[in-house]
Amino acid sequence: MLTLNIFSNSDNIIYNKICGTNGSRPIYPHIFFQHDFRECEITDDNYYKSCLNTRNSDGAQCIFLSVKNESSLNEFLAKLCFYTQYVPNNYREIIDEFAALLRLSTAMTASFRQIMEYYAINNNVRAYLDEQKKLYALPVTSKYEGKKIYELIRKDIIG
């Protein structure tokens, strides 16, 4: 997550080092994008506290900038919004539902989750599990049958 802290100023500035006045460790935002702003450091307790609080409460990366007008800001934001963040696919629920259809134990369900997370990197988990449901006519009637199907799926995915 990236948090922008924007202030009004007579110049366009990005702060690459934010210091408090009490000698605490400065904060160095990672400036991972190209920009036309001037860069400099700032020593200001309010800025520093604000940056520290945002980071500690939200776990966010902070960018502090001062802009001279709205159009400078819009231009900056237009560039920045093209950056994408990795968003993990949340398949946990359907994987657990499938594990329940196989009547897997808690330990085997955990192993099954990891196998499916591996599969999910380049594949569609939902489509795959739907296919398996039909193939094996789930739910199973016994734990033994579930374990056998688990082994077949495991072999199919990781060899």
Added chain:
Amino acid sequence: MSSYEKTLSAKPFSHIYIEKEALNYQLTHNIIDNFKDSVLIDINHYKDVFNQTHQSFYQQKQTPALILAVKHGELIYPGAKVCQSFGNDHFYYTSNIMNCVFDCDYCYLSGMYPSGNIVIFVNQNDIFNQVDLLLKKHPVYLCVSYDTDLLAMEKLTGFVKSWTEFARKRPDLKIEIRTKSAASDFFDNFDSGRNIIFAWTLSPDEIIRLYEHRTPSLSQRIASINHAIRKGYTIRLCFDPMIYVKDYEKIYSNMYKTVFQNIDASKILDVSLGLFRISSSYLKNMRKGKPSEISAYPYVCTDGVMGYEKEKSDKMLDFARREISKYFNPDLIFEI
């Protein structure tokens, strides 16, 4: 990263953080001279930047900043149990640089470090002094390019040159410089030494394309190895880490064949062979940071080390050993 993102991304080393103490070293100024357009930011200690919380290793890896620092305290460490000692009794490693210009999905650095920025320690003489102290006690086998690729950074730092000059005068010191680099001109300019081992990590092109981003191709690495051989350097081949993919038998056997058709096996000191393995805590961080086919694989944990399940490990290692032995003396294949 999309091409648009690439266009808008800051250039590598667009920001250089410099410890005040590092300014006392000529190397710091030599490095800075290479980056006239970079923003220079003074810092007290490299950890103030490198160890900040809530950093994105993977984002920083795409647009790394450079940190120039002076390292204090212990500079030489005992070799880790997941690393091959090649039969040497006194196995150590050291790091002039933290992090690497290459970007391999399986690299343990992404699980070990909180930051993808690159730290260069400019006080190489202090490392040399600690090596000399160790050499007073016993011979030393020292790996100097584990947590980075020193040869790939040579034009910027000159560390490989310094290491080779240092080692050449110390017969009880054996150093290994591990690399995936295709840099050849280094070998034109410096004399070889028998106690200086250049160790190339070799992978099939299929694995390089999938998982070893920004690294030279297999043929480029082979060309560099042959150049080093012609110049009389001691060479080790590292088929490590071997990565499981469904058709691994086909792609790895093709690679071994290509390697030994193009490199004279009699000129190779030894070979290392190992499967992907990683500390469970590093793997946890890798999975949290950016899941990939490598990190998401359902490994088995043995004594805190995650690796392929035993049946698969045995099969892969047997296969690799058998294949390499077709071309290379099996007594000189070191397995881990």
